[in-house]
Amino acid sequence: MAEDMTLMWGSGSPPCWKVMIALEEKNLQGYNHKLLSFEEMEHKSQEVLDVNPRGQLPTFKHGDNIVNESYAICFYLESQFKSQGNKLIPDSPAEQALMYQRMFEGPTLYDKLNSVIYYEWFVPEGERHDSAVRRNREALTTELKLWEGYLEKLGSGSYLAGVTFSLADVTVYPTIATLFRFGLSAERYPQLEEYHALLKDRPSIKASWPPHWLENPQGQDTLKDI
Numbered sequence: 001m002a003e004d005m006t007l008m009w010g011s012g013s014p015p016c017w018k019v020m021i022a023l024e025e026k027n028l029q030g031y032n033h034k035l036l037s038f039e040e041m042e043h044k045s046q047e048v049l050d051v052n053p054r055g056q057l058p059t060f061k062h063g064d065n066i067v068n069e070s071y072a073i074c075f076y077l078e079s080q081f082k083s084q085g086n087k088l089i090p091d092s093p094a095e096q097a098l099m100y101q102r103m104f105e106g107p108t109l110y111d112k113l114n115s116v117i118y119y120e121w122f123v124p125e126g127e128r129h130d131s132a133v134r135r136n137r138e139a140l141t142t143e144l145k146l147w148e149g150y151l152e153k154l155g156s157g158s159y160l161a162g163v164t165f166s167l168a169d170v171t172v173y174p175t176i177a178t179l180f181r182f183g184l185s186a187e188r189y190p191q192l193e194e195y196h197a198l199l200k201d202r203p204s205i206k207a208s209w210p211p212h213w214l215e216n217p218q219g220q221d222t223l224k225d226i
Helices: 014-025 070-080 093-117 130-154 167-181 190-199 203-207 211-215
Strands: 005-010 032-036 059-062 065-067
Touching: 005 014, 014 070, 014 167, 014 203, 059 070, 065 070, 070 167, 093 130, 093 167, 130 190, 167 190
Parallel strands: 005 032
Antiparallel strands: 005 059, 059 065
């Protein structure tokens, strides 16, 4: 089954990581995969473009079916393998509603994080402004306070949609882990830290932990003052 699947991915990329978590949760180990380097622009290679004309990772192929958007891949896996591995869409209407809500808020958190940690990567030197840096950091701070509030309201030991681990956790956790990788203060954001601690040893997450994070556990301090 998994032998018919091929994933091209990049280490530390939340979109790639969420797909790998979903594959683990659905007991689809043994899929074909190829680790590519963003630094060497391998995601723009002809090999990737043949599968994904956008030249982005992840790329995913199951038999003749190609799905490249990470959220779409996660939904596809849950839909095709409902009865295999862990169920990732709760039965409870209340939890399901919250799962969808948090899932689709996830990209906003991810975009605001990227605007801070990759500002110099995305913005040419002549177009950079201190005011934009401040704005981006303020926007991320506001966003983080929202997520702190969401988790506080759910209570200690909760997943993003309640008592059940779901696609919301699959898709948002990699962004949370990246925040702490880049130095987010656990003291300033205790709810996010508790959530991070709750999930980081989950088997699917440990099995898919970014290899270059394992090689260099230290991380960075870009977000220490956020």
